[in-house]
Amino acid sequence: MLRAQGDMAAKRADTKTFNRRQLLSIRGMRHSGAGTETSGGTWVTVSRTAMACNFKVIVDLQSGRGVRAASECLDEIDRLESILSVFRPSSEISRINSEGAIRPVLAGPELLELLHLCRELHKDSEGAFDITTGSLTECWGFQERSPRLPAVGVLATAREGVGAQLVSVGIDGRVSLRHPGVRINFGGVGKGYALDRGAGKMAGHGIGTALLSGGSSSVVALGAGPDGDGWHVGLKHPAHTDKRMASVRLRSCAMGTSSQEEQWFEESGTRYGHILDPQTGFPPTAVRSVSVITDSAARADALATAFFVGGPVLAERYCSAHRDTVAIMLLAYELSRPIVIGSWDKAIVEVASD
Amino acid sequence: MGLTSETRKIGRRNFLKAVGGTSALAAFGTAAVVRGPRRGGPVRAALIGYGKQGKLLHSCFDPQVIDLVAVCDIRPVTNSDRELTAGAAWYQDWRRMLQQEQLEAVIIATPLWTHASIATACLEARKHVLCETAMAKDGTGCRQMLDAAERNKRLLAIGYQDFYQPHYWAAYHNIVKQGLLGDVYSIEAAWHSYNSGKFEDEPGAVPFDPKPWGYASMDELVNWRLYRRFSNGPMAEWGGGLVSLINWFLDATPTTIQATGGIYSYKDGRDVDDHVYATLGYPNGRTATLSLIQSNGMEGSYTQFMGTKGTLVIGREEALLFSEEVGNPTKIEASQLNGRRPVLDSSASRSEEASNHSVLARSENDEAGSGMEAYQREISAFCGSIRTGAPLRNSAEHAFDVARICAAVGNGIEQGTQVRPEGGVISSQSWPRHSADGEAEYA
Numbered sequence: 001m002l003r004a005q006g007d008m009a010a011k012r013a014d015t016k017t018f019n020r021r022q023l024l025s026i027r028g029m030r031h032s033g034a035g036t037e038t039s040g041g042t043w044v045t046v047s048r049t050a051m052a053c054n055f056k057v058i059v060d061l062q063s064g065r066g067v068r069a070a071s072e073c074l075d076e077i078d079r080l081e082s083i084l085s086v087f088r089p090s091s092e093i094s095r096i097n098s099e100g101a102i103r104p105v106l107a108g109p110e111l112l113e114l115l116h117l118c119r120e121l122h123k124d125s126e127g128a129f130d131i132t133t134g135s136l137t138e139c140w141g142f143q144e145r146s147p148r149l150p151a152v153g154v155l156a157t158a159r160e161g162v163g164a165q166l167v168s169v170g171i172d173g174r175v176s177l178r179h180p181g182v183r184i185n186f187g188g189v190g191k192g193y194a195l196d197r198g199a200g201k202m203a204g205h206g207i208g209t210a211l212l213s214g215g216s217s218s219v220v221a222l223g224a225g226p227d228g229d230g231w232h233v234g235l236k237h238p239a240h241t242d243k244r245m246a247s248v249r250l251r252s253c254a255m256g257t258s259s260q261e262e263q264w265f266e267e268s269g270t271r272y273g274h275i276l277d278p279q280t281g282f283p284p285t286a287v288r289s290v291s292v293i294t295d296s297a298a299r300a301d302a303l304a305t306a307f308f309v310g311g312p313v314l315a316e317r318y319c320s321a322h323r324d325t326v327a328i329m330l331l332a333y334e335l336s337r338p339i340v341i342g343s344w345d346k347a348i349v350e351v352a353s354d
Numbered sequence: 355m356g357l358t359s360e361t362r363k364i365g366r367r368n369f370l371k372a373v374g375g376t377s378a379l380a381a382f383g384t385a386a387v388v389r390g391p392r393r394g395g396p397v398r399a400a401l402i403g404y405g406k407q408g409k410l411l412h413s414c415f416d417p418q419v420i421d422l423v424a425v426c427d428i429r430p431v432t433n434s435d436r437e438l439t440a441g442a443a444w445y446q447d448w449r450r451m452l453q454q455e456q457l458e459a460v461i462i463a464t465p466l467w468t469h470a471s472i473a474t475a476c477l478e479a480r481k482h483v484l485c486e487t488a489m490a491k492d493g494t495g496c497r498q499m500l501d502a503a504e505r506n507k508r509l510l511a512i513g514y515q516d517f518y519q520p521h522y523w524a525a526y527h528n529i530v531k532q533g534l535l536g537d538v539y540s541i542e543a544a545w546h547s548y549n550s551g552k553f554e555d556e557p558g559a560v561p562f563d564p565k566p567w568g569y570a571s572m573d574e575l576v577n578w579r580l581y582r583r584f585s586n587g588p589m590a591e592w593g594g595g596l597v598s599l600i601n602w603f604l605d606a607t608p609t610t611i612q613a614t615g616g617i618y619s620y621k622d623g624r625d626v627d628d629h630v631y632a633t634l635g636y637p638n639g640r641t642a643t644l645s646l647i648q649s650n651g652m653e654g655s656y657t658q659f660m661g662t663k664g665t666l667v668i669g670r671e672e673a674l675l676f677s678e679e680v681g682n683p684t685k686i687e688a689s690q691l692n693g694r695r696p697v698l699d700s701s702a703s704r705s706e707e708a709s710n711h712s713v714l715a716r717s718e719n720d721e722a723g724s725g726m727e728a729y730q731r732e733i734s735a736f737c738g739s740i741r742t743g744a745p746l747r748n749s750a751e752h753a754f755d756v757a758r759i760c761a762a763v764g765n766g767i768e769q770g771t772q773v774r775p776e777g778g779v780i781s782s783q784s785w786p787r788h789s790a791d792g793e794a795e796y797a
Contacts, residue, residue, distance in 0.1 A: 043691050044528075044686050045685075045686070046684060046685070046686050047684070047685045047686075048682050048684045048685065049682040050682060056698070058691075058697060058698075061528070067528070067532040067534070067686060068532055068533055071532075071533075071534075071684055074684060078682075211697055211698070213698055213700075216698065216699060216700050216701045216702070217700065217701065217702050219698070219700055225691075225697070226691045231697055232694075232695065232696045232697055233696050233697060233698055233699070233700050234696035234698070234699040234700065235699070235700055235701070236699045236700065236701040238701065238702065241701070244696075244699065247696050255700060257700050257701055257702050258702055259701065259702035260702075261701070261702050289701075289702065291700065
């Protein structure tokens with residue numbers, strides 16, 4: 001049975017949900033005296049629907065170039081969607097998925113760059129992040145939004161098309177698929193990549209401070225925000241969307257969030273989510289939500305998916321090897337508060353009290 | 355325009371989202387310019403002309419920024435007027451007033467034909483001047499005013515108060531300047547009224563002989579806008595505001611003009627047109643069509659800027675914005691950022707998020723500032739500029755261009771051909787051009 005998940009309006013958490021120390025640190029922040037203030041100048045949110053979600057750019061109106069830069073940023077995201085979306089038959093990735101097993105398909109620079117990044121992330125995440133899980137997503141019915149438990153044989157066939165080694169990129173920029181069942185899907189990284197490119201456009205206009213978001217899951221913080229203390233972003237509790245489980249202050253970094261709350265279905269009392277383990281072909285169950293903060297939105301998105309699959313053990317291992325990465329994980333057996341793995345001076349994490 | 359109420363509603367919402375909330379207006383310095391009191395205290399000023407417009411302006415005076423020292427009107431003062439202007443000295447002759455009162459500024463709300471002589475004399479007496487629109491009846495008068503202001507280092511503001519309408523200002527900065535309309539090639543401007551513009555004298559007015567003041571009858575005094583001797587007709591009185599707005603938003607002035615018009619509806623002795631139509635050609639293929647009619651009030655007064663990305667419809671009462679984008683529309687909303695609260699809440703994406711929602715905290719009907727508010731801002735800004743030296747938005751140079759265009763429209767109607775605002779059919783004596791060194795040229 002598929003349950004439609006309503007997008008409840010975010011109810012802002014009251015400060016009483018933070019413990020006393022955290023509350024004091026919040027009160028001590030610059031420009032936060034009377035409670036009615038607007039931090040620095042006038043900010044506008046420029047938004048557009050793309051990649052089946054709402055992309056937003058929050059920018060300082062007084063910068064003069066802000067709205068124009070944001071519009072160009074969103075134009076860039078539109079452009080990338082036309083290249084990367086598997087829902088568009090004419091996109092480059094759709095052509096590769098349909099023809100790549102027959103003949104090498106010439107790819108543009110963005111797609112090649114993204115494939116290269118994904119290969120690197122696949123390796124760094126010990127295989128937990130894999131863009132070739134498209135065949136799994138299809139057989140579970142998540143792609144056409146009618147999920148179901150696949151038959152054992154169907155799942156086994158789909159798994160044959162999974163594996164980073166099945167995608168090869170020639171030096172001539174042509175992409176080949178080594179199995180006809182391979183379906184590349186940038187669902188776990190595309191939004192973040194688009195945001196990174198959009199952020200590049202903003203920087204090209206000389207915009208030093210802005211907040212970019214794709215849906216609610218991918219965020220890029222340019223600069224240190226309106227009050228100079230970092231962009232203040234809340235993390236909604238996946239099970240109680242009227243509550244925040246944490247909030248973060250981001251300076252010149254990015255955050256990506258993955259959870260199964262977006263798409264799932266329940267059958268025979270078991271809940272199945274849309275994030276699939278490339279090794280098993282099944283949805284992982286140990287984690288309810290992962291947010292990753294790192295240097296780019298593409299990496300943050302991909303690692304959030306990887307840590308969702310690989311769990312806290314993988315996250316610990318990765319974050320200890322990469323000092324520019326922080327993971328905030330809510331585990332299925334401890335829904336009261338998330339755990340924070342790693343630390344980085346560009347991100348301040350405040351976990352809400354019970 | 356022919357918009358349904360539902361379409362208007364959508365357009366209003368779009369506009370509000372695009373221009374943001376009240377704080378967006380403050381960001382452009384409106385509040386900083388007009389707020390009082392200020393150093394030096396209220397500006398000691400006189401008001402010349404206490405007719406309908408003079409009374410309206412007076413009702414907008416903020417005692418924190420302007421101290422009304424004297425009032426001047428050719429008509430005898432009534433007890434009611436004295437009560438309303440308590441503390442101010444009254445004069446019938448503005449020259450005497452200038453001699454006797456210690457003034458810093460003068461606000462002029464008299465019939466158009468008197469603007470040049472009064473304003474120039476005030477400027478020569480080293481008073482700052484805020485003069486109602488239009489600037490002057492002819493180019494010579496405009497030039498005299500400009501020269502007097504420059505020679506005496508005094509401020510000369512002309513009352514194009516749209517510069518002080520918050521929604522106009524916000525539309526210019528948040529929509530036009532940000533390129534949200536794309537390339538604008540077509541502008542439609544209208545001033546439609548089902549009103550003859552002919553008035554009776556106010557009931558209870560003190561009997562008065564206007565002949566010594568240049569008016570053959572009370573009708574000429576009360577209805578001076580209907581006679582060419584005193585006015586340049588609807589184009590100057592009402593069309594000037596439209597031209598002012600278009601010049602401002604396009605940052606240009608027309609290079610060609612075609613016009614037609616006549617007295618079609620009101621055969622009541624007036625000698626100014628009651629219908630005027632003009633096509634103004636701006637550089638780079640931009641064309642504005644103006645219609646000023648007094649036989650039908652459909653749609654009232656509005657100006658419509660039609661660009662490749664969007665259409666902005668703006669008037670005193672409302673402002674609408676429509677998108678021409680083929681793909682997903684871009685939305686712009688004000689953001690109230692508070693350091694204590696997250697700017698956004700992050701979670702895994704949900705497909706439902708694709709439906710946008712507004713975070714704007716203003717009501718739908720809140721976008722258009724009232725006309726009174728604009729007058730208040732205009733007067734306060736004028737006084738503020740006297741004290742602080744802040745530049746005027748409604749400058750005399752801008753008004754000079756507007757007056758020049760309005761006169762050219764009149765010439766176009768008379769000649770029935772395309773005219774150019776500078777040179778050509780317009781009397782060079784009337785409309786001197788600037789030379790490179792700033793001196794007036796009489797070619």
